[in-house]
Amino acid sequence: MEDKERKKKDEKSSKSDRVTLKKEIGLLSACAIIIGNIIGSGIFISPKGVLEHAGSVGLSLIVWVCGGGICALGSLCYAELGVTIPKSGGDYSYVTEIFGGLVGFLLLWSAVLIMYPTTLAVIALTFSNYVLQPAFQDCLPPYIATRLLATICILFLTWVNCSSVRWATRIQDVFTVGKLLALVLIIVVGLVQISRGHYDALRPSVAFEFSEDPSVGQIALAFLQASFAYSGWNFLNYVTEEVVEPRKNLPRAIYISIPLVTLVYTMTNIAYFSSMTPEELLASNAVAVTFGEKLLGMFSWVMPISVALSTFGGINGYLFTSSRLCFSGAREGHLPYLLAMIHLKNCTPIPALLVCCIATIVILCIGETHNLINYVSFINYLSYGVTIAGLLYLRKKRPNLARPIKVNMLVPITYMVFWAVLLCFSLYSEPVVCGLGMVIMLTGVPVYFVGVQWKDKPKWIYRLLEKVTFMGQKVCYVVFPQEDPSETEPLTASKATD
Numbered sequence: 001m002e003d004k005e006r007k008k009k010d011e012k013s014s015k016s017d018r019v020t021l022k023k024e025i026g027l028l029s030a031c032a033i034i035i036g037n038i039i040g041s042g043i044f045i046s047p048k049g050v051l052e053h054a055g056s057v058g059l060s061l062i063v064w065v066c067g068g069g070i071c072a073l074g075s076l077c078y079a080e081l082g083v084t085i086p087k088s089g090g091d092y093s094y095v096t097e098i099f100g101g102l103v104g105f106l107l108l109w110s111a112v113l114i115m116y117p118t119t120l121a122v123i124a125l126t127f128s129n130y131v132l133q134p135a136f137q138d139c140l141p142p143y144i145a146t147r148l149l150a151t152i153c154i155l156f157l158t159w160v161n162c163s164s165v166r167w168a169t170r171i172q173d174v175f176t177v178g179k180l181l182a183l184v185l186i187i188v189v190g191l192v193q194i195s196r197g198h199y200d201a202l203r204p205s206v207a208f209e210f211s212e213d214p215s216v217g218q219i220a221l222a223f224l225q226a227s228f229a230y231s232g233w234n235f236l237n238y239v240t241e242e243v244v245e246p247r248k249n250l251p252r253a254i255y256i257s258i259p260l261v262t263l264v265y266t267m268t269n270i271a272y273f274s275s276m277t278p279e280e281l282l283a284s285n286a287v288a289v290t291f292g293e294k295l296l297g298m299f300s301w302v303m304p305i306s307v308a309l310s311t312f313g314g315i316n317g318y319l320f321t322s323s324r325l326c327f328s329g330a331r332e333g334h335l336p337y338l339l340a341m342i343h344l345k346n347c348t349p350i351p352a353l354l355v356c357c358i359a360t361i362v363i364l365c366i367g368e369t370h371n372l373i374n375y376v377s378f379i380n381y382l383s384y385g386v387t388i389a390g391l392l393y394l395r396k397k398r399p400n401l402a403r404p405i406k407v408n409m410l411v412p413i414t415y416m417v418f419w420a421v422l423l424c425f426s427l428y429s430e431p432v433v434c435g436l437g438m439v440i441m442l443t444g445v446p447v448y449f450v451g452v453q454w455k456d457k458p459k460w461i462y463r464l465l466e467k468v469t470f471m472g473q474k475v476c477y478v479v480f481p482q483e484d485p486s487e488t489e490p491l492t493a494s495k496a497t498d
Contacts, residue, residue, distance in 0.1 A: 025243045029169045030253035033236050036176040037317040038261050042229025043183070044288050044307050045126060047269055049225035051281060055214040057273050058207035060222065064269055067226035068262025071233045073415045075258050076407045077388045079251040082237045083404040084394075086246055089328025090237040090321075091387040096332055098390035102448055107383050108329045109444030110437070115379050116322040117359035119231065120315060122376075124150035124364065127311035130304040133289055147364055154364075157316045158357040161323065162343070162350045165242065168320050175313025182306030183264050186288065189295050190271020201273045217429030220422050224378060229265065231380050232314075233258055235321040238328075247404050319356060326352035334452055338469045341478035350476045378426055378437045385419040388412050 025033065047060075054060040078090075087093040092111070096104030128149035132141035161168045193199070200206060236253055240246050272281060275294050284290040292303030327349040330340035339352045391412050394401065427434045473479070 025169060025239060025249075027244075027249045027252055029173055030236055030243055030249050031257050032169070032173045032176040033239070033317060033321070034233060034253055034257035035180070035261060036172045036313045037232030037235040037321060038230055038257070039176070039179050039183070039264070039310060039314065042231065043265055043268055044130075044286070044310070045122070046225045046229040047272060047287050048282060048284065049228075050222045051278060053214075053218045053222035053225060055210045055212065055218065056208050057201050057278055058204065059210075059214065059219070061207075061266065061269055063219070063222045063226050064266050065262065067223060067230050068258065068265060070223075070415065070418055071230045072258045072262070073411050073418075074384055074388065075233050075254045077391050077412050077415060078234050078237050079254050080403060080405045080407050081387070081391055082240055082250045083247045084401060086240055087328065088239055088241040088324050090234055090325065091383045092325055093328055093332075094237075094387050095383075095390055096334075098394050099386075101332070101334065101452065102445070103386065104332070105329075105334050105448045105452060106441050106444045107386065108325065108334055109447065110379050110441040111322075111325060111383070112329070112335070112355075112359070113444075114363075114440060115376055116318065116325070116356065117363045118376050120154070120318050120322070120356070120360040121150070121363040123311050123314045123318065124154055124360065127153055127308050127315065130286065130289070130307040130311065133286060133304045134301055150364055151361055153312065153315060154319075154357055154360050157312075157319055158353050160316070161319050161353050162346070162348055164346055165348055168316060171316050172313060172320065175309055175316065178306070179310035179313055180264070182303075182310055183268050185302070185306065186271045186291060187264070187267045189291075190267070190274040193271075193274040193295065198274055201277060202270065215429075217425045220425035221429055223422055224381070224426055227381060228376065230261070231376075232317065232321075233261075234384070235317065238321040238324045242324075251405055319353065323349055323352040323356045326355055334448075336465065336469070337480075338472040338478075340480065341473065341476070342481045343476065343478055345477075347481075350478055351472055354476075378423070378430075378434045379441065381419060381423060381426075382437070382441070385416060385423070388415055388419070392416070 050063055051057070051060045054063055081094045085094050085097050087097070089096075092104050092108045095107055125146060128146040129141055131149060132145055135141070157171075160171060194202070233254075236243070236250060240250065243249050272287060272291055275291060276284075276287075280290065281287060286304070286307075288303050288307050289300075292300040296302060326335060326339045327342075329335040330337055330352070339349070339355060341351060342349050392409075395409070423434075
C-alpha cells in the first residue's frame with residue numbers, strides 16, 4: 001500500500017514539475033483567437049481592393065459572402081486535421097506529418113521569412129495610422145511617426161506574450177469584444193441609414209453597374225483581397241497543444257467563429273455602401289474614418305480609436321500564433337533548437353516570440369507593405385491548398401487512422417476545385433507578384449538540404465551552434481519542454497494499426 005501511495009505521489013510531483021506549454025485556452029478564448037486573428041486590419045483595408053477588382057458593389061458583396069463560405073469549407077477540413085494530428089503548428093505540422101520534411105519546410109520557410117512578418121507589419125501600420133489620424137486630419141501622418149508607433153506596439157505585445165500566456169489570452173478576449181463592438185457600431189449606423197432610405201448604391205439596378213466588364217482574373221484578385229481580410233481562420237490549429245480538450249473545443253470554436261465573422265464582414269460592407277458611393281470608397285485611404293466623418297459628426301473620433309483597438313488585438317493574436325509556428329518548426333529540427341525552448345517559469349516560447357518580433361520590425365523598416373497584400377494572400381492560399389490536399393492523401397493512404405471528426409469528401413474536393421481555379425487565374429493576372437511568391441518559397445529547397453538534410457557538417461559549425469544555443473538559454477532562461485504523452489498517444493497508436 002505504501003509503495004502504491006509513493007508511486008502516486010511521484011507521478012503527481014513529476015506532472016507538476018514538468019515544463020510544458022500550459023493548457024489555458026478554453027472555448028471562449030479559442031473563439032477569441034479565431035475571431036481576433038481574422039478581424040484585424042483586413043476589414044478596414046480590403047473593401048477598397050475587393051471593390052476595385054470586382055468592378056461593382058453587387059459583385060464585391062458576393063465576393064465577401066463567398067469568401068466566408070470558402071473559409072468555412074477550409075475550416076471544416078482543418079477541424080478534422082486538428083483532432084487527427086493533435087500538434088501545434090497548424091499547416092506546417094500537418095504537411096510535415098503527411099508529405100515529409102521538405103514540403104513542410106517550404107511552408108515554414110515562406111511563412112517565417114515573409115508571410116507572417118509582412119502581415120504583422122501591415123496590421124501594425126494600420127494601427128499606427130488610425131491612432132495618429134486624429135492628430136493629422138488634413139494630411140497623412142509622418143512616415144517616421146507611423147513606423148515608430150508600430151514598432152512600440154510590436155515590442156510591447158511581444159513583452160506581454162513573453163511574460164504570460166494568460167495575459168496574452170486575456171488581451172485577446174478583451175480586444176476581440178472591442179473590435180466586434182466597433183464593427184457593430186458601423187453596422188447599426190449603416191442599418192439606420194438604410195431605414196431612412198439611403199441605399200441607392202445597394203439597389204440591384206445600380207449595384208451591378210460595371211465601369212468595364214470584369215475578367216475572371218480580376219474576380220480572382222478580388223477573392224485574394226478578401227482572403228487577406230479572412231486570413232487567420234486556421235490559427236487556432238497553431239496552438240492545439242495549449243487548448244483545453246482540443247478534440248471538443250477546436251471544432252466548436254471553428255463552427256461558432258467562421259459564420260459569425262462572415263455575417264459581420266458582409267453587414268459591414270453593406271453599411272459602408274449605405275453612406276459612401278463606390279467612388280468615395282475607392283478614393284478613401286481609411287474607409288472606416290471616412291464613414292465616421294460622414295455619419296458620426298462630432299463623435300467621428302470614435303471610429304479611428306475603435307479601428308486602432310481592433311488592430312491592436314489582431315497584432316497580439318498574430319504574435320501569439322505565429323511564434324508557435326517557429327516553436328513547432330524548431331521542435332521538428334527545421335529551425336535552430338533554441339526556438340523550441342520555453343521559459344522555465346512562464347512556459348512561454350520566448351526565443352520564437354523574439355524572432356517574430358525582429359522579423360516584423362525589419363519588414364517595417366524596409367518600406368511600404370500595403371502593396372504586398374496580394375502576394376501574402378497568394379502564399380496563404382497556396383499553403384491552405386497543399387494542407388487540404390494532404391487531408392485527401394491521408395484519407396487514401398491511411399484509412400484506418402483514428403478520426404474523431406470526419407468531414408464529407410465533397411468538402412475538401414470543393415475547396416480544392418475553387419483553390420485551383422483561383423490560383424491559376426491569379427497567376428495569369430499577376431504573374432510577377434505570384435511568381436515572386438513561388439520563387440521565394442522555392443529558395444527554401446537548397447536551405448533545407450544544407451541546413452536540415454546535411455548531417456555531416458564540420459565540427460566547428462556544431463560547436464558554434466551549441467555556443468549560441470547555450471548563450472540564448474542563459475539570456476532567455478529557457479529549456480526544452482517535456483511532451484505530454486496523453487496528447488499524441490492516439491495518433492501513435494493509430495500508426496501502429498495502419
